[in-house]
Amino acid sequence: MKHFYLVRHCQAEGQAPDAALTPLGRQQAEALASFFRDIPVQRVIASPYLRARDTAEPLARHFGLTVETDSRLEERVLSSQSMPDWYERLRDTFSDLALCYAGGESSRTAMDRGFSLVQEALLAPCSHTVLVTHGGLLSLLLKQLDDSYGFAEWEALTNPDVYRLSYQEDKWTIKRVWNEVAG
Template sequence: MSTFYLIRHCSATGQEPDARLTEAGAQQALALADFFQDIPVDRIISSDYTRATASIAPLATSKQLTIETEPKLRERILSLEPRDDWFDLLRHSFEDASFALPGAESGQDATERILSVIDSLDDVNGTTVLVTHGNLLALLLQHVDNRFDFDTWHTLSNPDVYFLKIVDNSWAVERVWSVRSCG
């Protein structure tokens, strides 16, 4: 049996890879560490973006674990250029998993990318924390349960935590904590 906690990073100053956490985001990272205080964690794997590693650093310190970085957990590239219609394009990409703008990544490709990380860990006993980004997390949730969709992405908080349990190739996911649930 493999268990995972899937975490969307805390509030950040932007979307670029080196965007730092906001002051609120730094407080959220401490709250995440508190949430996991009594939960055994064996491994932490994070997107290599600054906002992702900073989100999980307090937990890594409290559990005396090293943060392993994994580029496959980076946010999905919806467009290579800034777009005023990105919101509509993102909605469309949830409805058509093969949709991709030139040079960008389809929802299907991004889903396969995060699944490759989970598949490589599926036979590992213990609890692994994976830290990623909103779009990638929402695509994974949609893969596990098709009731998750664009509206799921739209309601994700920074941070957000889902519990994923895999038993005999049966996957179950549950939201266990969000910034909204802690006040």
């Protein structure tokens, strides 16, 4: 059986690629490393965005691993233009996966991008892999595996958050595990 832990980054100062973790976010990253202490993590892959890398670092350090970065874990860009009604428009992209705004990425494109990394990681010998990403992409990866996930689940995400994806015999199971212990 293979396990992938989808982690939403800890609290950050903003949404820019170079946005750092807040002081609380740094504390959350340490708590996240503690959360994984009894899980035999073999690989940690993060979005190249600073907040994701800084979320992953204490965890990787705990296991004596190096944080790998992969651009397929970057957040989905809704649009390159200012959208005062972005919230409603984001909701629309969960029901119309092909919907794509100017300079943005459709939900389907983002899902395929992120899931290509998961499929590649399935072939690696590791049985416990942590993927540190962003709320939008995390929720779309969940939707890729179970269409019942959508906008409401995105709204309910916390910083950080952790979902375990387990794969065995061509079957995926999804379980939110962060709130069980740390919520």
